[in-house]
Amino acid sequence: MTEAFDILLNASLWAAVLRIATPLIFGVLGALVCERAGVLNLGIEGIMTMGAMAGWLTVYWGGDLWTGLLVAALAGLLLGLLHAVLTVVLGLSQHVSGLGITLFGASLSYYLYRLWVQVGDLPPTIEPFQPLHIPGLSDLPFLGEAVFSQTAPTYLALLLVAVTAWVLARTPLGLALRMTGENPHAVEAQGLNPVAIRIGAVMAGSALMALGGAFLTLAAFNSFFPTMVQGRGWICIALVVFASWRPGKALLGALLFALFDAFQLRLQTTVEGVPYQLFLMAPYVLSILALVLVARRARVPEALMQPYRRGER
Amino acid sequence: MTEPILELDGITKRFGALTANDAISLRLRQGEILALLGENGAGKTTLMNILFGHYAADAGEVRVHGRPLPPGQPRAAIAAGVGMVHQHFTLAGNLTVTENITLGTEPLLRLDSRRAEAKARIRNLSETFGLPVDPDARVADLSVGERQRVEILKALYRNARILILDEPTAVLAAPEAEQLFRILRGMTATGLSIIFISHKLHEVMAASDRVTVLRGGRVVAERRTADTSPAELAELMVGRSVTRPRRAAHPVGAPVLVARGLTVREGHGTPLDAIDFDVAQGEILGIVGVSGNGQATLGRVLSGLARPLAGTLTFDGRDITRLTPRQAVQLGLGRIPEDRHAEGTVGDLTVWENAVLERLREPAFSTRGFVRRAAARSFAAELIRRFDIRGAGPDTRTRLLSGGNMQKLILGRNIAARPRFLLANQPTRGLDEGAIAAVHAELLAARAEGAAILLVSEDLEEAVGLSDRIQAIVKGRLSAPVTAEAADARTLGLMMAGIWETRHAG
Numbered sequence: 059m060t061e062a063f064d065i066l067l068n069a070s071l072w073a074a075v076l077r078i079a080t081p082l083i084f085g086v087l088g089a090l091v092c093e094r095a096g097v098l099n100l101g102i103e104g105i106m107t108m109g110a111m112a113g114w115l116t117v118y119w120g121g122d123l124w125t126g127l128l129v130a131a132l133a134g135l136l137l138g139l140l141h142a143v144l145t146v147v148l149g150l151s152q153h154v155s156g157l158g159i160t161l162f163g164a165s166l167s168y169y170l171y172r173l174w175v176q177v178g179d180l181p182p183t184i185e186p187f188q189p190l191h192i193p194g195l196s197d198l199p200f201l202g203e204a205v206f207s208q209t210a211p212t213y214l215a216l217l218l219v220a221v222t223a224w225v226l227a228r229t230p231l232g233l234a235l236r237m238t239g240e241n242p243h244a245v246e247a248q249g250l251n252p253v254a255i256r257i258g259a260v261m262a263g264s265a266l267m268a269l270g271g272a273f274l275t276l277a278a279f280n281s282f283f284p285t286m287v288q289g290r291g292w293i294c295i296a297l298v299v300f301a302s303w304r305p306g307k308a309l310l311g312a313l314l315f316a317l318f319d320a321f322q323l324r325l326q327t328t329v330e331g332v333p334y335q336l337f338l339m340a341p342y343v344l345s346i347l348a349l350v351l352v353a354r355r356a357r358v359p360e361a362l363m364q365p366y367r368r369g370e371r
Numbered sequence: 372m373t374e375p376i377l378e379l380d381g382i383t384k385r386f387g388a389l390t391a392n393d394a395i396s397l398r399l400r401q402g403e404i405l406a407l408l409g410e411n412g413a414g415k416t417t418l419m420n421i422l423f424g425h426y427a428a429d430a431g432e433v434r435v436h437g438r439p440l441p442p443g444q445p446r447a448a449i450a451a452g453v454g455m456v457h458q459h460f461t462l463a464g465n466l467t468v469t470e471n472i473t474l475g476t477e478p479l480l481r482l483d484s485r486r487a488e489a490k491a492r493i494r495n496l497s498e499t500f501g502l503p504v505d506p507d508a509r510v511a512d513l514s515v516g517e518r519q520r521v522e523i524l525k526a527l528y529r530n531a532r533i534l535i536l537d538e539p540t541a542v543l544a545a546p547e548a549e550q551l552f553r554i555l556r557g558m559t560a561t562g563l564s565i566i567f568i569s570h571k572l573h574e575v576m577a578a579s580d581r582v583t584v585l586r587g588g589r590v591v592a593e594r595r596t597a598d599t600s601p602a603e604l605a606e607l608m609v610g611r612s613v614t615r616p617r618r619a620a621h622p623v624g625a626p627v628l629v630a631r632g633l634t635v636r637e638g639h640g641t642p643l644d645a646i647d648f649d650v651a652q653g654e655i656l657g658i659v660g661v662s663g664n665g666q667a668t669l670g671r672v673l674s675g676l677a678r679p680l681a682g683t684l685t686f687d688g689r690d691i692t693r694l695t696p697r698q699a700v701q702l703g704l705g706r707i708p709e710d711r712h713a714e715g716t717v718g719d720l721t722v723w724e725n726a727v728l729e730r731l732r733e734p735a736f737s738t739r740g741f742v743r744r745a746a747a748r749s750f751a752a753e754l755i756r757r758f759d760i761r762g763a764g765p766d767t768r769t770r771l772l773s774g775g776n777m778q779k780l781i782l783g784r785n786i787a788a789r790p791r792f793l794l795a796n797q798p799t800r801g802l803d804e805g806a807i808a809a810v811h812a813e814l815l816a817a818r819a820e821g822a823a824i825l826l827v828s829e830d831l832e833e834a835v836g837l838s839d840r841i842q843a844i845v846k847g848r849l850s851a852p853v854t855a856e857a858a859d860a861r862t863l864g865l866m867m868a869g870i871w872e873t874r875h876a877g
Contacts, residue, residue, distance in 0.1 A: 230477040230484055233466075237474050240463030246425070247461040248475035248525070249446030357465055368425075 065324045072204035076212055077278060079316035083215040084270030085294035086308040087222050088263040093298055094226060095259030096239035096361040097145055100156025102267050102291035104163020105137045109268025111167035114275035114282045117184045126276050127269060134268025137163055138261035146256040149365035168284035187211060187277040209277040223305040235259050239359035242366040252366050300349050302356040318344050376401050376564055377533050382431035384417055391417040393588045404555060404565045406575040408608055409585035410803035411773045415568045419535050423455040424448040454526020458537040460518050464511030469493060471510055472525050496527050501554050516547045536567040540574060541801060544662060552578040570803040572601040584608055609805045616812045617836050624652030627823035628792050632682035635672055641665040646849040648842060650823040657838030658827045660867055665847035666827045667709060670796045674706050675699045700729050705790030707781055707798050715781045718770030723751035725769050726784050758783035775806025782810060786817050793817060796827045811837060831863055845869035
């Protein structure tokens with residue numbers, strides 16, 4: 059017990075939590091924006107992989123890190139456009155299209171990577187984002203290491219939580235987006251175009267997802283592997299439900315999952331005699347538990363997964 | 372005569388082979404209430420959807436203040452001052468009243484919605500027009516009447532000068548409907564002009580200045596309301612004179628269904644409190660009352676969906692107090708449920724599937740676990756022919772039927788099984804005159820063949836026209852029965868007000 063307590067009091071754990079949470083925060087925000095507009099985006103795994111590859115390749119080819127993030131977001135926009143055309147314009151199954159984009163995005167990323175990059179014994183690397191040193195704050199005891207020694211994209215993710223929350227709750231655009239996820243017929247009756255709003259939301263959400271992928275290659279690691287997203291996208295889809303489709307709770311969910319993950323990594327090395335696979339499982343088991351406890355009260359957007367066609371009820 | 376503020380000129384709209392609107396023209400003057408009268412399927416809603424820009428017309432033009440509206444653009448209609456209150460509300464239940472009303476009224480890229488201003492304006496409009504509603508309430512928590520107010524406020528908030536209401540009273544109880552028409556009249560005094568769609572003669576007579584009658588997608592007549600009569604309008608609307616059939620006297624047989632001291636309590640439904648009734652062979656027993664007084668619970672008990680706490684229910688002398696839905700089907704307890712969409716049919720299944728759904732276990736429609744499709748289809752075709760179900764073949768998806776034809780399907784599949792007992796729960800709600808007459812004729816035919824029928828209805832004319840005896844339901848209690856002959860308006864009124872109870876108590 060005391061060992062577990064020691065781990066919790068260690069600032070390096072909390073720094074790891076923020077680091078692990080960052081791609082999840084981007085991903086969950088992206089999934090949330092899509093779903094609030096009424097479109098489930100299961101393309102998230104493929105879009106994150108694509109973002110990881112596109113961002114990394116840009117930097118590998120000599121672009122700077124911020125350009126890498128920008129290119130990743132653009133790649134996300136394109137895959138989002140594809141998902142939007144299939145599900146919103148053509149009204150096809152959101153599940154099938156999303157899974158298709160996941161397979162397509164993952165395969166295409168690896169294909170392009172192999173086409174354009176010479177891979178030797180070791181994968182090529184880039185110089186990733188370094189932890190920022192914020193004068194004053196970074197030198198604080200405990201908090202300095204735990205919170206104020208992160209890379210720039212982590213702070214960007216936190217900022218985007220606030221921006222997304224504000225846009226959804228306080229702006230006319232956010233209202234139109236939420237209404238499109240609740241009742242697109244109401245949106246049309248008020249003179250707006252629900253199809254355009256859904257396309258925009260899916261593209262923006264996909265760009266956010268791609269940023270989550272890019273964080274993996276541009277900040278967390280320094281090279282690209284085709285399997286590096288490792289189910290983080292699916293975690294994000296579950297976190298949206300956990301969060302009741304609210305950005306603030308989504309942040310909380312991402313941090314909670316990251317805490318489980320960081321904690322179990324440390325337990326693996328400190329506790330002996332327990333198979334490490336049990337610890338590996340822990341974050342997922344705890345996530346399912348949290349989902350069961352919280353999600354039954356969740357308020358689902360009423361028109362989620364319902365295709366909208368003009369002139370039909 | 373003032374200039375018309377709204378003109379529809381030669382509007383034509385086809386859906387495939389069906390011509391929903393055929394060269395329709397009409398005019399609306401300022402401060403006027405125009406009723407658009409027609410049976411279901413006459414093209415009223417299509418016409419208004421064209422006016423509001425949900426559909427683009429194949430031919431013809433809409434002009435507001437003499438200026439043509441671009442077709443197919445709700446935004447243009449709103450900008451020209453046209454507001455529409457849809458029959459199926461276009462509201463988002465999870466959002467607040469203010470959010471529902473202000474959607475689309477601000478520039479989309481504004482960084483902070485002006486919510487305080489919006490709320491103040493909504494309160495102001497509420498007071499001016501007598502449409503009370505809390506701007507911060509979640510729409511899902513509002514009653515149907517309140518939701519309709521939100522719909523009207525949506526139009527007023529956008530400065531509508533012309534208000535279109537599609538069957539505004541379909542979802543309202545009678546007092547709410549009267550209040551609505553008072554409010555609309557008040558609006559015309561401030562210069563608004565109103566079109567309302569209806570198939571109910573009495574409200575057209577009571578609330579409009581002028582009537583345009585549609586039939587089969589064409590304008591068949593225009594009348595000043597003061598110069599016409601319900602009888603003339605009914606004939607214009609249906610195209611022939613329609614009279615509801617009346618019950619002929621005939622002897623009734625032994626009691627079939629008998630309830631004694633039946634008490635039911637369910638989660639949200641109105642409880643039933645020690646009710647007694649019996650329905651005899653060849654008899655129609657009418658249960659009248661304002662909706663929400665326990666009719667739904669009664670329907671659930673007789674379908675085997677709710678268990679009584681106390682009392683007994685017998686069918687041909689056999690105890691069925693603990694009825695299950697499957698037993699109900701096996702015993703031949705026919706049911707016409709209150710909500711034909713939610714409980715009566717499965718909209719996305721075909722007509723033949725709905726026709727045999729309850730009876731799939733019978734050898735006539737299945738063998739060794741396989742559905743006998745040919746037999747089921749021919750049964751459905753037989754129902755369609757015998758009960759005059761229009762616009763349908765056995766393979767039509769049931770959702771596409773009009774309300775009246777859907778009701779004929781439900782009625783038909785029950786009556787074809789020659790039930791000993793039939794529960795008819797609000798069998799003509801929302802139907803037009805032609806369909807009502809057809810449903811009444813079928814119920815009377817079943818009665819003549821010896822079925823015991825329990826008719827639950829809010830429509831007194833219907834109850835008196837069909838029933839042999841009548842009981843009133845008030846707050847889950849039933850009055851003692853009166854014979855139809857003794858049931859004049861005054862007696863029924865007192866019964867429905869629950870007066871019999873005070874007499875018992877006193």
